[in-house]
Amino acid sequence: MKSSAAAFANGTPGSVLLLLARLMGAAALLLAGVLKVKGGPLPFALAIDSFKLFPAWSHVPMAYFVPWFEIVIGTTLVLGIWARQSALLATGLLGSFTLALATVLARDLKVDCGCFSGLFGEAQVSWFSIARNSTFLVATIAVLVLGPGRFAVQPEKPDEPAAP
Amino acid sequence: MNPRTWVIRCGLLLAGAALLAGAQAALQPMPASYYQRSTAKPAAPTTAAGSVVSPAAADAHAAEVAGAKKQFDESTALFIDARPLENYREGHVPGAFHLDFQAFSKGTPETLGLLPRDFPLIVYCDGGDCDASHKVKTMLEANGYNQVTVLEAGFPGWKSANLPVETGDPAH
Numbered sequence: 001m002k003s004s005a006a007a008f009a010n011g012t013p014g015s016v017l018l019l020l021a022r023l024m025g026a027a028a029l030l031l032a033g034v035l036k037v038k039g040g041p042l043p044f045a046l047a048i049d050s051f052k053l054f055p056a057w058s059h060v061p062m063a064y065f066v067p068w069f070e071i072v073i074g075t076t077l078v079l080g081i082w083a084r085q086s087a088l089l090a091t092g093l094l095g096s097f098t099l100a101l102a103t104v105l106a107r108d109l110k111v112d113c114g115c116f117s118g119l120f121g122e123a124q125v126s127w128f129s130i131a132r133n134s135t136f137l138v139a140t141i142a143v144l145v146l147g148p149g150r151f152a153v154q155p156e157k158p159d160e161p162a163a164p
Numbered sequence: 165m166n167p168r169t170w171v172i173r174c175g176l177l178l179a180g181a182a183l184l185a186g187a188q189a190a191l192q193p194m195p196a197s198y199y200q201r202s203t204a205k206p207a208a209p210t211t212a213a214g215s216v217v218s219p220a221a222a223d224a225h226a227a228e229v230a231g232a233k234k235q236f237d238e239s240t241a242l243f244i245d246a247r248p249l250e251n252y253r254e255g256h257v258p259g260a261f262h263l264d265f266q267a268f269s270k271g272t273p274e275t276l277g278l279l280p281r282d283f284p285l286i287v288y289c290d291g292g293d294c295d296a297s298h299k300v301k302t303m304l305e306a307n308g309y310n311q312v313t314v315l316e317a318g319f320p321g322w323k324s325a326n327l328p329v330e331t332g333d334p335a336h
Contacts, residue, residue: 046299069181085173
C-alpha cells in the first residue's frame with residue numbers, strides 16, 4: 001500500500017495532482033494571510049471576538065500570529081519545502097477554522113467570518129464557508145498523506161518513509 | 165523521516181510566523197479604541213419569544229430610541245447602518261449611511277471620506293446580540309472618529325417605535 005502510494009505520488013499524474021493540491025491549499029492560505037495583514041490586526045481581532053470561542057486574552061496574539069502563520073506555511077507549501085510538515089500545520093489550522101465555523105452555525109450566531117476579508121462576498125458565516133474550507137482541507141490532507149510530488153523545490157526521495 | 169525532524173521543522177515554521185507577528189506587533193500596535201471598547205452589552209428587553217425580560221431594560225431602550233429620534237429630527241447626528249447590505253435595502257433609518265464591518269477588512273472604506281470627524285455618528289444593527297454596530301464603532305474610533313455612539317435597540321427598536329423607515333440602495 002505504502003509503495004503504491006509513493007509510486008503514485010512520484011509519478012507524473014500524481015505529481016500534477018499534488019502540485020494542484022499544494023497550489024490550492026497555498027492560494028487559500030496566502031490570500032487569507034495577506035488580506036489580514038493588509039487590513040491590520042484590529043478587524044481580525046474583532047472577528048475573533050465575535051466567535052465567542054476563545055478567551056479574551058488570546059484575541060490580540062491570535063490576530064497578529066494567525067495571518068503570518070498562514071503566509072509562512074502557504075509559502076512553504078506552494079514551493080514544496082518541508083511540504084508534509086507545512087501540510088500538517090495547514091490541516092490543523094484549516095480544520096480548526098472549519099470547526100469554529102461549524103460551532104458558529106450550530107449556535108446560530110450572525111458572525112462575519114473574517115477569513116478572506118469578505119473577498120468571496122459572503123457577509124456572514126454560512127454553509128458555503130464550511131464547504132469552501134473543507135475543499136482546501138482535502139487538498140492539504142492529500143499533501144500530508146502523499147507528500148509534495150516531484151514538482152517541488154524539495155521533492156521526497158522515493159525510498160523516504162512517509163510518516164514518523 | 166524521524167519524528168525529531170518533524171518536530172524541528174514544525175517548530176521552526178511556528179517560530180518563523182511568531183517572529184514576523186512580533187515584528188508587526190512592534191510596528192503596528194493595536195489601536196487604543198480596541199482596548200477601550202465596551203464588551204458588556206445591555207440586556208435585551210425581550211426574549212426571542214417576545215416576553216419582556218426586564219422592564220428596566222425596556223425603558224432604557226425606549227429612552228434611547230427617543231433620544232435618537234430627537235437627533236434625527238434635529239439633524240444633529242448621522243446614522244450608520246452596520247447590517248449586511250440586503251438588510252439595509254429592506255429598510256433603514258432614512259438617510260443612513262451603509263457601513264458594515266466587512267468594509268474595514270478590505271482597507272479604509274470609501275464611505276469614511278463622506279463622514280465628518282467632528283459630528284455625532286449613531287451606529288446601529290439588529291439590536292439584541294448583534295455586535296456589528298460595536299465593531300463598526302471600534303473601527304471608526306480607530307480611524308479618528310470620536311463622537312460615535314451605538315443605538316443598542318438597533319433597527320428593530322427604531323421600527324417598533326413606528327419611526328420613519330426608508331428602503332433601497334445607499335444614496336452615498
